[in-house]
Amino acid sequence: MLPYTPAATPPAWLTAAYPEVLNADKDGNVMHHGHRRHYNYNSPVYQAYTRRIVEALGRRYGQHPAIVGWQLDNEINCEINDFYSEADRKAFRAYLRQKFGTLDKLNEAIGARFWNQTYTDWSQVDMERFSPHEHQNPHMRLLELRFISRSAVNYAKLQADTLRPFIGDRFITTNGLFSHLDNFDMVNKALDFITYDSYPNFAYGDEGVNGRHSSLRDRAWSWNLSLARALSPNFGIMEQQSGANGWDFSMLAPMPKPGQMTLWSMQSIAHGADYVSYFRWRTAPYGTEIYWHGLNDYDNRPNRRMAEVTAFGKRVRKLSGLAGSRYEAKVALVTDYLNEWDGERDLWHGPIDRASSGAIFTACQESHTPLDRLYIRHTKDFDTTLQDLRRYDVLFYPHAAILTEDTARLLESYCAQGGKLVMGARTGYKDEYGRCPMMPMPGYASKLCGVRVADYSIARADEPAVITAGGREIDAPNFIESLEAVDGTAEGVYQAGPMKGETALVCKAYPSGGEACYWGSGFSRDAALLFLDRFGVKEPYADVAEIPACVEAAVRRSEKERVLFLLNYTGEEQTVHFIKAVYDLDHDREVSGDTILAPYQAFVARL
Secondary structure, eight states: OOOBOOTTSOOHHHHHHOGGGBOBOTTOOBOOSSSSOOBOTTOHHHHHHHHHHHHHHHHHHTTOTTOOEEEOSSSTTOSOOOOOSHHHHHHHHHHHHHHHSSHHHHHHHTTTTGGGOOOSSGGGOOSOOOOSSSSOOHHHHHHHHHHHHHHHHHHHHHHHHHHHHHHTTOEEEOBOOOSSSOHHHHHHHHOSSOEEEEOGGGGGSTTOGGGTOGGGGGGGHHHHHHHHHHHOSSEEEEEEEOSOOOOSSSOOOOOOOTTHHHHHHHHHHHTTEEEEEEEOSBOOSSSTTTTSOOSBOTTOOOOHHHHHHHHHHHHHGGGGGGTTOEEOOSEEEEEOHHHHHHTTTOTTTHHHHHHHHHHHHHHHHHTTOOEEEEEOOBOSSOBOOHHHHHTOSEEEETTOSBOOHHHHHHHHHHHHTTOEEEEESSOSOBOTTSOOOSSOTTTTHHHHHTEEEEEEEEOOTTSOOEEEETTEEEEOOSEEEEEEESSSEEEEEEEESTTTTSEEEEEEEOTTSOEEEEESBOOOHHHHHHHHHHTTOSOTTTTTEEOOTTEEEEEEEOSSOEEEEEEEOSSSOEEEEEEEEEEETTTTEEEEEEEEEOTTOEEEEEO
């Protein structure tokens, strides 16, 4: 049993008696009772009542023998991830005062001289309010998002600290992975590991998963699972899809086809899940989630979904030895929260970064190149090390607009010890507050990649840009930059477009054999494949099997064994040709040569 603290849904009597616990939008409109997550994290009253109920639950059930662990809250920062109550505004001022100490330092950090935004008293400092334009000071917004994340983490920690004295060695987790939240900070301060809610059916919307890779459909859910794995190499699935998903007013979705529940469950396990729990046992007969289907329908009578998960339960027992093993990847896509948060509003690098990340992921998926996500972090609680980077042969850091000197120095050490790094346009022109310092682009990436940006523009639809590199012609989407090789080597040129004839790719070789390449544009699928080929990391399982591009390949490795997952997301049979014999774990037999994967089949074998 895994109980959870009920803080996501405060009772009506509490919000009526203490309206200060309610959240508000930036215009001051107070949210009211009737949904969930209508409270704020910084209300002292809400914090006190949270401690009270969490402590009561801990005292009553903390040592119950049927309980193996606890879930904090539910989907922190889901539904709403901006908080503008009076309690939040007061706490924000205190946060800034503690961080900067003086108004002069705060004014400098946010570029307050522009448009006469200089503060002369701490009472003037505020979060966003109604103004002539929806988006206000971009540097203050970055500070807001840091504060919102800090508030959410502290609220999770409050619950964890309250529970721990009563529960012994039982674990604490929470589910989700939502925005405006440093999930690493939350794991480090409040959790033993993260759990994720896996709903691949979301991928069947018009734009696919996060609007990035609609062509991959449910296979693209592996992108989200890679984020859960980045937080906790072994994680859990708190909510695995078991039926059609949707509320009474949104998210119309189809029922999983026969075999898809098993496929999606194996997808979670392939990417590092050691625990899979289905949501939900029975479809809710009332409330907002009446169309969020579970294993049983409203009548609780046997159905094909229950039969499928029962069969899966028997099948997965053969994989119990995988617990604790790790997803195998030698390529990582690097990112960080400051760039993600800054890119929400900054159209000069946010959209290009999201598009390039999707293209790199798609190229890796279709070439069966396992891909991790790696977050660069420099905080007082955690500092990304060279050892963290050296787990990978190749790093893609597509568009790090905010690139600090510490991060550039770390990446340079990685390349100096043989690592291969790929960066792209719009890199290194901002500091940690989102300001553009007066230094040549690409900032600290210049020395790292041996390059200087001479000019830049946008690739327009009526004048498309094309880059010739590595004997290939590759479209240059979004931004384009004219490059100058400083102590790197020019290796690509614009074949067409407004910068025709200018350098588009510069690579710097390190004595160790490492390289740092700067690509002067956004990354298309073909651009990503260019570098996967260049560094020899594509198709790492090609010596084992010939695998169709539409089938995902993943390997989990332990000290004792390596287990291969082949996932067929299509409604058609696919043929895999095994060059080397593998051991089919489902049928307890060795197989080689041609093997047919049925529609939606997950094939699992020991290498």
